[in-house]
Amino acid sequence: MRFLSAGVALGLLAAPLAAEPQFSPERIKADVGFLADDLLEGRDTGSRGHEIAARYVAAQFAAAGLKPGGSQGWFTPVTLSEASLGDGASLTVSGKAGSQSFAQRVDVLMTASHREAASDVSAPLVFVGWGLDDPAYGYNDYKGLDVRGKIVVMLRGIPKGAPDEVVAHLANQKAVRASARGAIGVIAISSLQSERTDPFAKRLAGQQRPSTTWVKADGQAFDAASNVRGNARVGDKAAQAIFAEARTPLATVLAEADKPGGRPKGFALATSARFTFASTQRRIVSPNVVGVIPGSDPALKDEVVVLMGHLDHIGIKANAAPGADRIFNGALDNAAGSAVMLEAARAFAAEAPPKRTLMFIANTGEERGLLGAEATANMPPVAIDRIVAAVDLDMPLLLYPFTDVIAFGGDHSTIGSAIAKAVGVAGVAVSPDPMPEETIFVRSDHYAFVKRGVPAIMLATGYASGGEAAWKSFLSTHYHNLTDDMALPIDWASAARYARVNYLITRELADAAERPRWYAGDYFGNAFAAGAPRAVRAAK
Ligand SMILES: [Zn+2]
Numbered sequence: 001m002r003f004l005s006a007g008v009a010l011g012l013l014a015a016p017l018a019a020e021p022q023f024s025p026e027r028i029k030a031d032v033g034f035l036a037d038d039l040l041e042g043r044d045t046g047s048r049g050h051e052i053a054a055r056y057v058a059a060q061f062a063a064a065g066l067k068p069g070g071s072q073g074w075f076t077p078v079t080l081s082e083a084s085l086g087d088g089a090s091l092t093v094s095g096k097a098g099s100q101s102f103a104q105r106v107d108v109l110m111t112a113s114h115r116e117a118a119s120d121v122s123a124p125l126v127f128v129g130w131g132l133d134d135p136a137y138g139y140n141d142y143k144g145l146d147v148r149g150k151i152v153v154m155l156r157g158i159p160k161g162a163p164d165e166v167v168a169h170l171a172n173q174k175a176v177r178a179s180a181r182g183a184i185g186v187i188a189i190s191s192l193q194s195e196r197t198d199p200f201a202k203r204l205a206g207q208q209r210p211s212t213t214w215v216k217a218d219g220q221a222f223d224a225a226s227n228v229r230g231n232a233r234v235g236d237k238a239a240q241a242i243f244a245e246a247r248t249p250l251a252t253v254l255a256e257a258d259k260p261g262g263r264p265k266g267f268a269l270a271t272s273a274r275f276t277f278a279s280t281q282r283r284i285v286s287p288n289v290v291g292v293i294p295g296s297d298p299a300l301k302d303e304v305v306v307l308m309g310h311l312d313h314i315g316i317k318a319n320a321a322p323g324a325d326r327i328f329n330g331a332l333d334n335a336a337g338s339a340v341m342l343e344a345a346r347a348f349a350a351e352a353p354p355k356r357t358l359m360f361i362a363n364t365g366e367e368r369g370l371l372g373a374e375a376t377a378n379m380p381p382v383a384i385d386r387i388v389a390a391v392d393l394d395m396p397l398l399l400y401p402f403t404d405v406i407a408f409g410g411d412h413s414t415i416g417s418a419i420a421k422a423v424g425v426a427g428v429a430v431s432p433d434p435m436p437e438e439t440i441f442v443r444s445d446h447y448a449f450v451k452r453g454v455p456a457i458m459l460a461t462g463y464a465s466g467g468e469a470a471w472k473s474f475l476s477t478h479y480h481n482l483t484d485d486m487a488l489p490i491d492w493a494s495a496a497r498y499a500r501v502n503y504l505i506t507r508e509l510a511d512a513a514e515r516p517r518w519y520a521g522d523y524f525g526n527a528f529a530a531g532a533p534r535a536v537r538a539a540k
Pocket of ligand 1: 333480
């Protein structure tokens with residue numbers, strides 16, 4: 001593990017020990033209780049419940065003594081584009097044996113367009129394996145294939161084996177890479193593994209939410225895959241039709257993909273496909289809430305450390321039985337992270353300010369695709385290179401007396417060693433990601449900052465001291481479910497300890513002599529912060 005110089009460490013330890021603030025289980029419980037109340041109706045982005053939650057966070061920032069940091073007082077309104085499919089959407093697959101049509105929500109799940117009212121997209125099909133595309137990193141699923149003007153067919157998920165955060169990122173970029181290669185449509189078929197963990201039938205039965213993206217300063221809906229005009233996930237019936245008379249049968253492809261490290265090669269299919277669908281678009285405006293504590297050091301106060309958590313959740317369940325619970329309260333996801341952020345903000349506001357400026361952000365639109373954070377990272381309130389670090393609090397499992405934390409993304413820059421040092425003060429360890437298959441690195445707001453070159457992590461409670469069982473039970477039973485509410489056995493003393501841990505981390509990042517640096521040779525540093533100074537990784 002890499003430590004900063006002894007002088008810095010002494011300085012840091014002396015100050016907080018002198019008068020470290022108190023962290024209150026009762027205050028956190030009160031905040032979570034309010035934010036997760038049924039009256040806030042699940043805090044869906046753009047809803048009245050989320051607006052009320054945003055006013056509450058602003059009021060708490062104000063009461064604590066923070067300064068408004070939004071574009072309009074406490075708020076930075078984020079404009080979003082929401083696109084919904086009209087009736088009658090279908091995917092038609094044609095081959096030598098004729099044509100077969102597959103209906104939306106029966107055999108296929110299509111995505112609405114943010115640009116077109118009526119879409120009609122047809123082209124020959126090309127299978128591209130997993131659709132992973134970064135030849136320099138060893139993933140070259142488009143090798144030898146010309147997909148210009150074609151519709152690509154790819155497997156969902158990633159190869160079995162040791163998944164890492166780079167592969168998680170490449171999986172997140174599949175449509176973007178297809179677009180860059182000139183494809184006009186993307187069809188995702190289930191791998192055997194994705195059917196085990198995320199069955200198509202379960203998605204069909206679930207609620208389909210509108211597709212949402214953020215709107216750029218020029219008024220256009222952001223689309224990183226702008227050549228792709230049709231996008232669908234399909235079930236087995238449509239997959240069979242797509243692979244009719246294929247030179248490698250579907251079953252063979254799926255079996256090969258299911259082997260450890262299995263990476264089936266792509267090839268032109270014998271079929272073509274046609275997407276026909278109508279879309280309606282509307283704009284919604286939803287706020288990020290921003291509070292600031294200005295830094296005290298003349299040389300460092302122009303640098304900003306961001307501590308953030310998403311305030312939005314997934315709203316109200318459609319088609320719930322009369323009288324049954326229908327509110328997705330999101331007590332842990334992410335009223336808890338928001339409340340922990342508030343408690344850390346209160347602690348900073350009650351003492352002498354740190355050297356760098358602190359920015360506390362309650363993000364909107366996370367559940368729709370990290371949209372509030374994407375808007376901040378792409379249209380930042382200060383030059384992006386002045387944001388020296390971002391720490392994201394999302395879904396802390398405050399259900400057991402945690403003794404370790406996971407810093408998703410901490411291995412890529414010195415932010416990881418800064419965090420290890422800070423939490424060590426509280427007797428807490430940092431553990432490596434115990435669930436890489438969940439690809440959490442690309443699933444929360446910090447990822448938007450990583451893609452703009454900011455060393456950023458998502459902090460979560462770890463697997464030790466009962467954490468593993470709590471995580472497995474929460475992810476399988478309560479995650480994005482009606483039961484993520486105040487009836488969960490939340491350990492409020494652990495919540496207060498978690499607020500202290502976040503306070504210590506933020507203070508370390510805000511007071512350290514040097515800002516975090518990407519490690520030399522790191523994938524994300526190279527991809528997104530090419531000109532920034534590097535650190536040399538210490539041997540472990
Ligand atoms: Zn969530």
